[in-house]
Amino acid sequence: MTDAYFEQNRLNWDDRAEIHIRDEAGGYRIEAFLAGEDNLHDIEHDEIGNVSGLRIAHLQCHIGIDTLCLARRGASCVGLDFSPKAIAAARMLAAKTGLDVPFVEGNVYDARQLIEGDFDMVYVTWGAIGWLPDIGRWARVVASLLKPGGRLYLLEGHPSFMQIDETAEDLRIGFDWKNPPDEPLTMNEETTYTGDTAKIVHAVTHEWLHPISEVVNAVIDAGLSIERLNEHERLAWQFAPWMAPVEGRRRMWAIPEGLPKMPVAYSIRARKT
Numbered sequence: 001m002t003d004a005y006f007e008q009n010r011l012n013w014d015d016r017a018e019i020h021i022r023d024e025a026g027g028y029r030i031e032a033f034l035a036g037e038d039n040l041h042d043i044e045h046d047e048i049g050n051v052s053g054l055r056i057a058h059l060q061c062h063i064g065i066d067t068l069c070l071a072r073r074g075a076s077c078v079g080l081d082f083s084p085k086a087i088a089a090a091r092m093l094a095a096k097t098g099l100d101v102p103f104v105e106g107n108v109y110d111a112r113q114l115i116e117g118d119f120d121m122v123y124v125t126w127g128a129i130g131w132l133p134d135i136g137r138w139a140r141v142v143a144s145l146l147k148p149g150g151r152l153y154l155l156e157g158h159p160s161f162m163q164i165d166e167t168a169e170d171l172r173i174g175f176d177w178k179n180p181p182d183e184p185l186t187m188n189e190e191t192t193y194t195g196d197t198a199k200i201v202h203a204v205t206h207e208w209l210h211p212i213s214e215v216v217n218a219v220i221d222a223g224l225s226i227e228r229l230n231e232h233e234r235l236a237w238q239f240a241p242w243m244a245p246v247e248g249r250r251r252m253w254a255i256p257e258g259l260p261k262m263p264v265a266y267s268i269r270a271r272k273t
């Protein structure tokens with residue numbers, strides 16, 4: 001059954017990649033990126049430190065903009081994603097920017113077989129692991145890609161915040177805090193998160209909520225030491241219509257004044273010992 005979930009998700013991401021690379025709503029800021037602007041948000045910019053000279057594997061890289069931004073910062077990068085349309089877009093952007101960054105098409109669970117070499121950093125951010133049914137298996141793939149002493153940087157939507165029903169008018173829990181691999185959250189959303197109005201043809205997706213304890217324990221079980229676990233009040237996308245924009249290096253979204261505050265994102269730095 002997992003393969004069927006992956007296949008439906010991949011078709012959905014192909015549709016989104018086509019919409020995102022056209023960037024009619026400007027959510028991916030492709031024009032500015034091509035003109036040389038960096039696209040990382042405040043949180044990852046502040047947390048990753050100097051990446052110059054590092055070998056970085058960017059898993060679930062989508063259309064490759066963040067991968068290319070890391071390369072512009074002097075890292076030697078490879079990006080992987082299972083959407084052929086996303087990978088084609090990433091290769092096109094690499095060609096336009098003249099950056100020598102390989103982009104590999106494949107499932108993240110096959111990354112060790114598909115990508116050669118060991119890495120100083122595995123980089124996974126903003127909307128990635130919720131597409132994966134088995135976090136233990138993901139963590140073992142991450143560990144297998146790292147050199148001894150290499151680190152995982154993970155930055156994700158907070159699973160407690162992701163339990164909110166985004167169609168409700170305020171903070172209201174709509175989903176269980178976790179769901180097993182064979183019971184994904186099946187969604188049907190006709191448009192994407194960038195504000196583009198283009199319709200997604202393959203609208204059905206399957207997602208999994210992974211509690212922070214599950215992620216942390218999977219990373220530890222895979223042989224990594226947790227060095228940092230942070231929670232954040234800003235998210236990279238407008239999860240619900242009531243979220244308020246926060247200006248910074250790049251626009252982010254927060255719970256507006258008047259509603260109780262809670263963390264909306266979290267990040268982990270973990271090192272292979």
Ligand SMILES: C[S@@+](CC[C@H](N)C(=O)[O-])C[C@H]1O[C@@H](n2cnc3c(N)ncnc32)[C@H](O)[C@@H]1O
Pocket residue numbers: 006009010013060061062063064065066067080081082083086106107108109124125126127128131132
């Ligand atoms: C929200 S995007 C991640 C955005 C990313 N942080 C970036 O740099 O733009 C999620 C990506 O995960 C990819 N994806 C989902 N499931 C996957 C899987 N099983 N294997 C590889 N890629 C997957 C999708 O194709 C999509 O490009």
